[in-house]
Amino acid sequence: MRDQRRAPRIGEGPSSSGFEWQEVRQGRHPGDRYVRITRGGSSRFTTKPPQNVIIHGEQTKSRSPLSRLIHAVRRTILGRPIPTERESHERLSKIKALAIFASDNISSSAYATEEIMRILVLAGAGALVWTLPFTLAIILVLAVVVISYQQTLRAYPSGGGSYIVASDNLGPPAGLIAAAALLIDYVLTVSVSIAAGVAAITSIVPGLFTLRVEIAVTFIILLALGNLRGIRESGTIFAAPTYVYLFAIFGLLAYGLLRDAMGTLPIYHAPAGWVPSTGIETLGLLLILRAFSSGAVALTGVEAVSNGIPAFKPPESHNARIVLIAMGTLFGTLFLGISFLVTHIGIVPDPSEKETVLNQLAVSLVGEGSPYHYLVQVSTALILVLAANTAFADFPRLASILGADRYLPRQLQYRGDRLAFDTGIIFLTVVASTLVVVFHGSVTSLIPLYTVGVFIAFSLSQSGMVRHWWKLRAVDKLWWARALFNGVGAFATMVVAIVVGIAKFALGAWLVLLLIPIFVILMVLIHRHYTELTKELHAKPGDEILSRGLVPNVVVPISRLDHPSLAAVNFAQAISSDVTIVHVVENQAEEEQFRADWNAFNFALPLVIVESPYRRLIDPLLEYIDEIDERDPERPVAVILAEFVPRHWWEYLLHNLTAWRLKFHLFNRRNTITIDVPYHVGEGAGEILGGFNIAKKR
Numbered sequence: 001m002r003d004q005r006r007a008p009r010i011g012e013g014p015s016s017s018g019f020e021w022q023e024v025r026q027g028r029h030p031g032d033r034y035v036r037i038t039r040g041g042s043s044r045f046t047t048k049p050p051q052n053v054i055i056h057g058e059q060t061k062s063r064s065p066l067s068r069l070i071h072a073v074r075r076t077i078l079g080r081p082i083p084t085e086r087e088s089h090e091r092l093s094k095i096k097a098l099a100i101f102a103s104d105n106i107s108s109s110a111y112a113t114e115e116i117m118r119i120l121v122l123a124g125a126g127a128l129v130w131t132l133p134f135t136l137a138i139i140l141v142l143a144v145v146v147i148s149y150q151q152t153l154r155a156y157p158s159g160g161g162s163y164i165v166a167s168d169n170l171g172p173p174a175g176l177i178a179a180a181a182l183l184i185d186y187v188l189t190v191s192v193s194i195a196a197g198v199a200a201i202t203s204i205v206p207g208l209f210t211l212r213v214e215i216a217v218t219f220i221i222l223l224a225l226g227n228l229r230g231i232r233e234s235g236t237i238f239a240a241p242t243y244v245y246l247f248a249i250f251g252l253l254a255y256g257l258l259r260d261a262m263g264t265l266p267i268y269h270a271p272a273g274w275v276p277s278t279g280i281e282t283l284g285l286l287l288i289l290r291a292f293s294s295g296a297v298a299l300t301g302v303e304a305v306s307n308g309i310p311a312f313k314p315p316e317s318h319n320a321r322i323v324l325i326a327m328g329t330l331f332g333t334l335f336l337g338i339s340f341l342v343t344h345i346g347i348v349p350d351p352s353e354k355e356t357v358l359n360q361l362a363v364s365l366v367g368e369g370s371p372y373h374y375l376v377q378v379s380t381a382l383i384l385v386l387a388a389n390t391a392f393a394d395f396p397r398l399a400s401i402l403g404a405d406r407y408l409p410r411q412l413q414y415r416g417d418r419l420a421f422d423t424g425i426i427f428l429t430v431v432a433s434t435l436v437v438v439f440h441g442s443v444t445s446l447i448p449l450y451t452v453g454v455f456i457a458f459s460l461s462q463s464g465m466v467r468h469w470w471k472l473r474a475v476d477k478l479w480w481a482r483a484l485f486n487g488v489g490a491f492a493t494m495v496v497a498i499v500v501g502i503a504k505f506a507l508g509a510w511l512v513l514l515l516i517p518i519f520v521i522l523m524v525l526i527h528r529h530y531t532e533l534t535k536e537l538h539a540k541p542g543d544e545i546l547s548r549g550l551v552p553n554v555v556v557p558i559s560r561l562d563h564p565s566l567a568a569v570n571f572a573q574a575i576s577s578d579v580t581i582v583h584v585v586e587n588q589a590e591e592e593q594f595r596a597d598w599n600a601f602n603f604a605l606p607l608v609i610v611e612s613p614y615r616r617l618i619d620p621l622l623e624y625i626d627e628i629d630e631r632d633p634e635r636p637v638a639v640i641l642a643e644f645v646p647r648h649w650w651e652y653l654l655h656n657l658t659a660w661r662l663k664f665h666l667f668n669r670r671n672t673i674t675i676d677v678p679y680h681v682g683e684g685a686g687e688i689l690g691g692f693n694i695a696k697k698r
Contacts, residue, residue: 148489
């Protein structure tokens with residue numbers, strides 16, 4: 001009698017150090033049977049009671065030269081995998097978190113003033129004096145938003161992004177609107193930041209202007225690679241440029257303010273043709289709204305801190321509040337200082353976008369080509385490029401939450417071996433790169449699409465917080481004061497959202513306002529699919545899909561009698577006594593030859609020859625399986641496929657891979673089970689076929 005060996009299982013008891021095998025063996029006398037237990041250690045696993053195993057280290061199997069090469073390149077670029085137990089060590093300190101989550105907001109100081117001026121200059125050079133008042137108004141809104149979000153961080157210490165806050169307090173529809181708005185805004189954050197960074201580079205190297213799209217896409221890919229290495233390591237890589245930028249711009253502003261106090265500010269002469277002699281538009285309400293909405297881009301990035309709370313070191317909420325205050329203070333100071341100096345000097349924006357306002361300010365104060373001029377421009381370019389890192393930190397995290405809630409594909413919720421949300425990072429890279437290419441890397445063309453979504457999310461989040469405090473009115477005596485803070489924030493951001501939507505509607509904001517409901521509908525449909533699928537797939541004890549008494553009809557299609565085919569036949573006999581061999585031929589000569597070969601093996605199995613006068617292979621097999629199914633629809637059909645595995649991957653190109661093609665057609669067929677029996681070329685037939693005996697005629 002053949003030994004019956006159970007699959008390896010974990011040994012029980014304190015003496016177990018590895019796997020346990022149980023084998024039922026036949027004794028010397030009839031009826032004597034005993035169980036042999038074999039225990040052994042494993043170099044791959046560690047036993048963890050009661051019946052768990054933990055894999056050692058990476059244990060990544062690279063079975064071919066190509067896979068080993070891919071694995072080596074991946075580990076070189078992305079680093080070694082990080083175990084889950086070290087997740088706490090991947091958290092961010094306040095210093096690194098400021099560089100990761102505040103770089104988007106802080107970097108806006110490099111172009112926010114310029115975007116206001118580009119709109120005001122349409123009313124003539126004299127209208128540029130309004131740059132500073134608009135700056136102060138935007139800083140006031142920023143202060144309101146920062147104070148309001150302090151409340152959110154306290155109320156949601158585990159992460160209080162707009163999606164979570166709006167969903168909890170205003171319902172799923174509001175949460176989905178906020179999520180859609182933020183996802184769009186994060187994509188635009190990458191596109192705008194990278195385009196602005198490239199603009200800073202081309203300001204000092206004009207010859208690169210024609211390559212701005214290629215340079216921008218390259219930067220996006222490099223950022224993606226940095227984030228695929230994990231959030232802590234990306235923080236280490238990207239922290240320095242943020243602080244270099246702060247040092248360079250604060251130094252430039254301090255020097256400029258000192259010269260202003262001494263009355264030695266340089267005299268500025270705009271190149272001919274930059275400033276119209278008379279305004280081409282009147283400084284009316286619409287132009288004022290457009291100027292304000294263009295400068296409001298400076299408020300983006302505030303949401304990033306509340307979304308990224310789980311990435312902070314403990315105490316997470318406290319550290320996030322400190323970073324949020326530091327971010328608002330640093331940005332407000334830079335924005336105000338730049339606007340003050342450029343208006344006092346009289347700088348005007350370059351209509352061709354080849355030279356930024358910040359570059360002109362640096363040239364005016366420290367001279368073109370000076371070391372400090374290059375420091376300002378290089379640090380500006382770096383922080384603008386790295387500002388996109390805020391979106392790379394938050395987009396995948398938000399997409400992961402939506403994936404876990406079944407509003408986006410589930411693949412987005414899982415982390416890779418570096419504890420990064422790989423799928424979300426790759427998706428963001430592709431979409432942002434596409435936008436840069438479509439809009440030719442122009443900041444001015446991308447800006448109208450920007451900020452609409454983020455202010456919609458701001459408004460919903462702060463409105464949700466008002467509702468949150470109202471629900472806590474019975475246990476919190478100061479609920480009214482907290483609700484008032486968030487109410488002011490909701491009102492301010494709602495007004496800005498309306499202003500931005502109206503002012504930029506014709507310039508491109510209509511596209512974002514159209515995409516938001518489309519995304520919401522798409523997420524609802526995805527959620528409906530997952531909900532219906534869960535109901536369909538849900539199982540409870542006692543459920544049976546196939547009756548245990550129904551033995552499947554086993555079909556083994558073979559093209560010739562060789563080792564792979566024999567392996568499939570052996571396996572079929574091991575699982576069923578009802579096995580049919582099927583062979584497709586084109587003509588009678590082929591049939592006679594195959595029958596002769598078959599009879600030589602003396603098999604005791606039924607053989608069906610299917611003639612195919614039109615020389616097709618897959619269709620006749622499918623028709624035969626359909627015929628079996630129709631004659632006995634209660635029984636499932638099991639198709640055993642013989643496959644050989646070549647020694648080298650490129651050898652697949654030399655074969656027609658019939659089994660793969662047949663599997664493709666069988667996969668969607670109802671009441672059908674498909675089983676692969678692989679035969680590895682180069683391994684002995686005895687090793688592959690050992691343990692099974694072919695039933696032969698007696």
